[in-house]
Amino acid sequence: MVIPYLIGDEEAIKKHLSEITIKNASYIIVHAETDTEAAFKGIQLAKEGQVEFIMKGDLQTGTLLKEVVNHETGIRKQKVLSHLALIEVPAYPKLIGVTDGGMVLTPDIEQKKAIIKNASEVMQALGYQKAKFAVLSAAEVVQPKLPASVDAAELTKEFSHAPDMIVEGPISLDIALSPEAAGEKRYQGKIQGDTDVLVAPDIVSGNALSKSMTLLAGGKMAGIIVGAEVPIILTSRSSSAAEKRNSLLLALKVSQGANKKGVSE
Missing domain, CATH: 3.40.718.10 (Isopropylmalate Dehydrogenase)
Known part of the structure; x- marks a missing residue:
C-alpha cells in the first residue's frame, strides 16, 4: 500500500481531490506556499526517511532538481x-x-x-x-x-x-x-x-x-x-x-x- 504525501497549496490540493473519486484513499497533505518550498519539503521528507521516492508534480523540473543537488540540504x-x-x-x-x-x-x-x-x-x-x-x-x-x-x-x-x-x-x-x-x-x-x-x-x-x-x-x-x-x-x-x-x-x-x-x- 502506498500512502502519498501531497505537497503544495493545501486548498488547491483539496479542491482537486474533491473533483475525483477514489475509494478508501489514504494520503497526507503538506502545505507549501511556493513551488520552491514544496520541492524543499519533499526533499526533507526523503532525507528523514519518511518517503521512499519523489514524483514531480505541477512544478518546473529545475525547481525540484535545484533542491535535490543543494550541497547543504539536498539528497x-x-x-x-x-x-x-x-x-x-x-x-x-x-x-x-x-x-x-x-x-x-x-x-x-x-x-x-x-x-x-x-x-x-x-x-x-x-x-x-x-x-x-x-x-x-x-x-x-x-x-x-x-x-x-x-x-x-x-x-x-x-x-x-x-x-x-x-x-x-x-x-x-x-x-x-x-x-x-x-x-x-x-x-x-x-x-x-x-x-x-x-x-x-x-x-x-x-x-x-x-x-x-x-x-x-x-x-x-x-x-x-x-x-x-x-x-x-x-x-x-x-x-x-x-x-x-x-x-x-x-x-x-x-x-x-x-x-x-x-x-x-
Missing part, C-alpha cells in the same frame, strides 16, 4: 544524476533498459562511468545479479574519428573486472538486441543479442531510442532519475497515465530492493 548521493528507462517491448524477450535519455546532455567519459554505475545499482535492486550493458556505437570497432566508439572501448576496460555487471562496447544496436545479428556478424563478445541495458552516447540518441520503442514498437515504459538517496520520477507532459503508473511501481520496487540490499550488507 544527491552520486556525482551524477542520470535517467534510466525500462521498457517492455513485444519483440524483445525481457525488459530492456536505456540510459541516459533524460538528464546528462553530452556526457564525458567520467560521467558515462557514473551513468553506468547508477544504472547498475538499479538493476541490482531489481534482482539482477550481473546485468549486461551494451555501450552503443555505429559498429563494433574503435574509430578514432567517432568519439562514442573510443569511449565505449575505455568503458569496457574500466568495468572489465566488475563482479556485478558485464559492460561491452563499442557495439551496434542490432548485435545488442538480436542473437541472429550477433551470429551473422560472428561477434565474439559476451553480449549476444541479450542486452539488459543500452548505454547511449548522448541524451539525443538515448531519448530517441526509448521513445521510438514506445511510439513505434508498442513498448511500455517506466523511467526514474537515479543517483540520489531515493528514486525520482520526472515524467514529461506527454507521458501517458500508464507510463506514470509504471514509473511509480518501478521507483517503489527499486527503493524497496535498495533497502533490502542495505540491510543484508
